[in-house]
Amino acid sequence: MFRVLRDLLRYDGRFRFAFILLAAVVVMILLSFVSPYDPNKTFVVAMDAPPSLEHLFGTSSRGQDIFWWLTFAVRNSLIMGVITAAISRVIAIIVGLTAGYQGGWLDKVMMSVNDSFVILPLLPILILLGFLLRDQMNLFLLGVILGLFGWPYDARLIRSQVLSLKERSFTRTAVYSGTNGFWITINEHLPFVLPIVFATTINNLLWSLGMEVTLSVLGLSDLTTPSIGTALFWANQHGALVAGVWWWIAAPALVAIILFLGLYLFFASINEYIDPRTRLRLMGG
Amino acid sequence: MRKFILRYLIPRILQTLTIIFVGITVTFIIPRLSPTDPVEAQISMMMARGETLDPQSIASMRAALTDLYGLSGGPVQQYFAFWGRLLRGDLGPSLANFPTPVSEMIGQAMPYTLSLLITAVIISWIFGNLFGALSSYYPKNRVLSVIEVLGQAVRPIPYYIVALVLLVVFAFFIPIFPFSGAYPIGTKPNWSLEFIWTFLQHAALPAATLVLVGFGGWFIGMKSLTSNIISEDYVVYAETAGLKENKILRNYIMRNALLPQLTGLAMSLGTVFSGALIMEVVFGFPGLGSLTMVAVYRNDYSMIMGIAIYSIIGVAAAVFLIDLIYPLFDPRVRYQ
Amino acid sequence: MALLSVQNLCAYYRTEIYGISRTVRAVDGVSFDLFQNEVYGVAGESSCGKTTLIKVISGNIKPPLKVNSGNVNYHFGAYDVDILHISQDELRRNVRWKEISYVMQGSMSVLNPVRKIIKTFEDIVDTHERIPDKKKFLEQVREHVNRLGLPTEVLDSYPHQLSGGMRQRVAIALATMFHPSLIIADEPTTALDVVVQRGVLQMIKDIQALSDNTVLLVTHDMAVHANVADRVMIMYAGRIAEEAPTDSIFNTPLHPYTQHLIRSLPKIGERSTKASLRGAPPNLANPPSGCRFHVRCPYVMDVCRTEVPDLVPVRENHRVACHLVKETSL
Numbered sequence: 001m002f003r004v005l006r007d008l009l010r011y012d013g014r015f016r017f018a019f020i021l022l023a024a025v026v027v028m029i030l031l032s033f034v035s036p037y038d039p040n041k042t043f044v045v046a047m048d049a050p051p052s053l054e055h056l057f058g059t060s061s062r063g064q065d066i067f068w069w070l071t072f073a074v075r076n077s078l079i080m081g082v083i084t085a086a087i088s089r090v091i092a093i094i095v096g097l098t099a100g101y102q103g104g105w106l107d108k109v110m111m112s113v114n115d116s117f118v119i120l121p122l123l124p125i126l127i128l129l130g131f132l133l134r135d136q137m138n139l140f141l142l143g144v145i146l147g148l149f150g151w152p153y154d155a156r157l158i159r160s161q162v163l164s165l166k167e168r169s170f171t172r173t174a175v176y177s178g179t180n181g182f183w184i185t186i187n188e189h190l191p192f193v194l195p196i197v198f199a200t201t202i203n204n205l206l207w208s209l210g211m212e213v214t215l216s217v218l219g220l221s222d223l224t225t226p227s228i229g230t231a232l233f234w235a236n237q238h239g240a241l242v243a244g245v246w247w248w249i250a251a252p253a254l255v256a257i258i259l260f261l262g263l264y265l266f267f268a269s270i271n272e273y274i275d276p277r278t279r280l281r282l283m284g285g
Numbered sequence: 286m287r288k289f290i291l292r293y294l295i296p297r298i299l300q301t302l303t304i305i306f307v308g309i310t311v312t313f314i315i316p317r318l319s320p321t322d323p324v325e326a327q328i329s330m331m332m333a334r335g336e337t338l339d340p341q342s343i344a345s346m347r348a349a350l351t352d353l354y355g356l357s358g359g360p361v362q363q364y365f366a367f368w369g370r371l372l373r374g375d376l377g378p379s380l381a382n383f384p385t386p387v388s389e390m391i392g393q394a395m396p397y398t399l400s401l402l403i404t405a406v407i408i409s410w411i412f413g414n415l416f417g418a419l420s421s422y423y424p425k426n427r428v429l430s431v432i433e434v435l436g437q438a439v440r441p442i443p444y445y446i447v448a449l450v451l452l453v454v455f456a457f458f459i460p461i462f463p464f465s466g467a468y469p470i471g472t473k474p475n476w477s478l479e480f481i482w483t484f485l486q487h488a489a490l491p492a493a494t495l496v497l498v499g500f501g502g503w504f505i506g507m508k509s510l511t512s513n514i515i516s517e518d519y520v521v522y523a524e525t526a527g528l529k530e531n532k533i534l535r536n537y538i539m540r541n542a543l544l545p546q547l548t549g550l551a552m553s554l555g556t557v558f559s560g561a562l563i564m565e566v567v568f569g570f571p572g573l574g575s576l577t578m579v580a581v582y583r584n585d586y587s588m589i590m591g592i593a594i595y596s597i598i599g600v601a602a603a604v605f606l607i608d609l610i611y612p613l614f615d616p617r618v619r620y621q
Numbered sequence: 622m623a624l625l626s627v628q629n630l631c632a633y634y635r636t637e638i639y640g641i642s643r644t645v646r647a648v649d650g651v652s653f654d655l656f657q658n659e660v661y662g663v664a665g666e667s668s669c670g671k672t673t674l675i676k677v678i679s680g681n682i683k684p685p686l687k688v689n690s691g692n693v694n695y696h697f698g699a700y701d702v703d704i705l706h707i708s709q710d711e712l713r714r715n716v717r718w719k720e721i722s723y724v725m726q727g728s729m730s731v732l733n734p735v736r737k738i739i740k741t742f743e744d745i746v747d748t749h750e751r752i753p754d755k756k757k758f759l760e761q762v763r764e765h766v767n768r769l770g771l772p773t774e775v776l777d778s779y780p781h782q783l784s785g786g787m788r789q790r791v792a793i794a795l796a797t798m799f800h801p802s803l804i805i806a807d808e809p810t811t812a813l814d815v816v817v818q819r820g821v822l823q824m825i826k827d828i829q830a831l832s833d834n835t836v837l838l839v840t841h842d843m844a845v846h847a848n849v850a851d852r853v854m855i856m857y858a859g860r861i862a863e864e865a866p867t868d869s870i871f872n873t874p875l876h877p878y879t880q881h882l883i884r885s886l887p888k889i890g891e892r893s894t895k896a897s898l899r900g901a902p903p904n905l906a907n908p909p910s911g912c913r914f915h916v917r918c919p920y921v922m923d924v925c926r927t928e929v930p931d932l933v934p935v936r937e938n939h940r941v942a943c944h945l946v947k948e949t950s951l
């Protein structure tokens with residue numbers, strides 16, 4: 001694992017860039033634990049102050065230091081993302097493995113439903129949900145809900161992998177030698193399935209974080225908890241752009257861009273490194 | 286022909302119906318699972334607005350609302366009643382704009398969303414795929430590499446943030462595009478050239494956002510797809526036979542790569558649609574997105590419900606359309 | 622005069638990625654001649670360099686493949702071609718398909734799945750010659766495929782509608798459109814059942830007899846060589862081990878590797894067990910010193926480990942690269 005990172009750091013410029021971005025994000029998260037300001041208190045500093053040495057990202061119309069507020073935002077958003085990732089991984093694995101191994105009509109029915117979820121426009125449905133659960137909504141609940149909707153794409157990927165594994169000779173050998181089906185899955189197949197799960201986690205993270213931003217901006221999540229989306233929501237509420245407090249919008253947007261770009265490039269580089277076909281392509285010339 | 290209908294058409298129709306069925310059922314179940322009782326919420330909101338109602342009126346109001354929301358009777362009864370109303374095209378009245386029916390308001394907003402969506406999707410799909418394929422076939426080209434970097438940079442960013450950036454840039458720094466609404470306040474929509482021109486100006490930014498984000502995605506997907514196809518036997522054969530480069534690109538590589546990309550397009554419609562909704566919110570474009578936003582603010586439950594249902598059916602229908610087009614491109618499906 | 626003269630050809634694959642560079646010496650010092658009107662077989666196990674050799678001979682040299690040294694010269698009647706230094710344009714215009722054509726390995730999938738067969742014909746012909754009269758062209762193609770035993774309906778179909786054997790024949794038909802001087806057939810019978818194999822081989826023999834051209838047939842299947850080839854060349858680890866007329870190869874193989882190949886062929890009525898060579902095919906990124914076969918050779922001598930044996934003629938038309946043979950024939 002470390003050799004992968006070392007090779008990538010040394011030879012892949014894109015990876016180095018991503019690494020820097022993510023390091024910045026991690027720093028922000030760690031800083032949230034030593035924040036001098038409590039994110040739940042408003043009007044603790046001068047309002048609408050532009051960025052300066054004292055307030056790195058300036059202050060908001062609610063009298064909060066934007067930089068320190070955002071450290072909490074990043075932390076919370078990521079925690080939510082991890083919750084979604086965890087739940088949807090579990091569901092995706094269960095669905096993918098079951099459909100792949102069982103085959104037959106169960107597989108067909110499951111995949112039909114699966115594809116429905118892939119195609120359905122989730123935002124209107126999530127808006128409906130968000131609207132109804134407004135009062136109870138918090139980041140944790142949002143994470144769970146997103147987890148319940150974020151599995152179908154990956155379930156299908158896992159299922160294809162299982163299908164191809166079933167046909168391979170080493171599986172037949174195991175079956176003929178009398179190994180119990182469950183152990184075949186765990187011992188022989190999981191090493192092939194897990195890399196896919198790993199690779200799809202990042203996509204899932206990107207998606208769920210994006211959804212969080214979108215839903216919060218619409219006002220459909222817990223607006224007192226700092227998150228990247230709620231930052232933007234509050235900025236809009238106070239008409240930041242119109243009032244000329246542009247840093248209130250720019251800062252969360254900037255942080256969001258760093259986070260998303262960093263995550264995406266990081267895992268794109270790793271995937272390219274691991275996939276032998278891209279290696280072949282990179283070697284040509 | 287019969288085989289084609291049996292093996293391809295019927296499963297596709299079934300799949301579309303399943304999508305609609307699953308989607309509508311989910312939309313049906315969600316409100317009934319939530320702890321909020323929309324009827325009570327509505328009544329308390331009305332009371333908060335300062336309307337005084339005596340207990341009798343409240344009771345009849347409650348009965349009317351329950352019926353309106355389709356909450357009368359047991360769950361199974363409700364479900365069938367739900368479908369019944371749907372099939373009749375009745376989505377109920379908008380609560381914020383009582384008694385305008387939801388379907389009417391959706392009908393008004395629809396053309397805006399559709400025009401935005403269709404243009405953006407087609408442009409980003411065509412150009413994303415084109416440049417992705419070129420970038421894969423000419424890997425040393427500088428211009429294409431730059432485009433690739435830009436595409437990769439924009440792709441993971443959520444629509445909302447890209448919209449925000451564009452908004453800030455074009456509203457504050459380079460004010461050439463109007464950044465709100467679809468036409469100046471006070472103008473009545475009509476088919477005059479003048480109107481169409483202002484409309485295009487207003488639609489430019491939301492469309493641009495959609496195109497930018499979509500472009501990156503198609504570019505990268507197409508690039509990796511093309512690299513795989515380049516090493517396929519029939520391409521190597523064509524090269525060995527000495528076929529000219531653009532002939533190979535056009536007829537051998539692209540024609541084959543477009544097939545999975547077409548399927549991908551169908552799969553992505555739901556996401557793009559969601560993106561379009563957000564675009565409208567940011568840029569104040571009077572389509573379904575803005576309608577949703579307003580509905581959320583004004584607690585217009587039936588509107589939100591209606592939009593959800595409408596989106597599901599709309600996207601499923603669009604996917605089915607693509608399913609119908611696909612055999613035109615893939616002879617393997619046409620002739621079994 | 623020889624149709625093709627290959628001298629001391631060295632072609633390597635050079636890769637450099639994530640800080641690791643590797644050179645695979647796929648073809649390392651190969652010299653041979655091809656003459657008019659013969660079927661020349663190239664035999665050897667997987668990754669012995671046969672496919673690389675073919676790529677270089679047909680001018681299909683793309684990175685990471687690079688020709689290190691050597692000459693590949695063609696004499697097509699009055700037209701001489703140095704394939705290593707010819708421009709891509711001229712290659713496409715005058716050489717490919719007109720003088721040298723190709724029947725690929727896995728002809729199952731060489732046809733574009735979204736184009737009708739006749740369109741593929743058009744594509745290929747159009748590249749080398751303008752088609753003035755569409756109707757006449759169609760007639761010519763129809764005649765051509767009929768002569769090869771294919772029904773005319775084939776032209777109007779898509780590849781997935783044809784069987785594997787038919788697709789292989791279409792590939793052969795495509796390769797012979799311009800009656801080229803050299804047809805390179807790379808594993809034309811792999812993945813076909815024996816009945817279809819026979820048909821394809823017969824087709825190749827007929828074409829060669831009809832047009833008096835040369836066929837370079839590459840396959841690991843010795844039975845195919847026995848059936849069709851006039852001369853056979855045995856490749857091992859990027860070098861030629863032995864080259865002789867088919868009869869000599871099968872009746873009096875001189876190189877230990879060839880001997881083993883021949884001995885491993887089953888004969889009807891035989892009931893003995895076949896011994897396998899010890900060891901595994903060499904890693905061409907790090908080949909053994911001296912004679913590359915020495916690691917697995919049952920008759921290995923000290924000199925084999927250090928000195929590379931030259932390919933020398935020991936009899937008329939019969940060349941071997943082995944220290945053992947050199948010694949005994951002295």
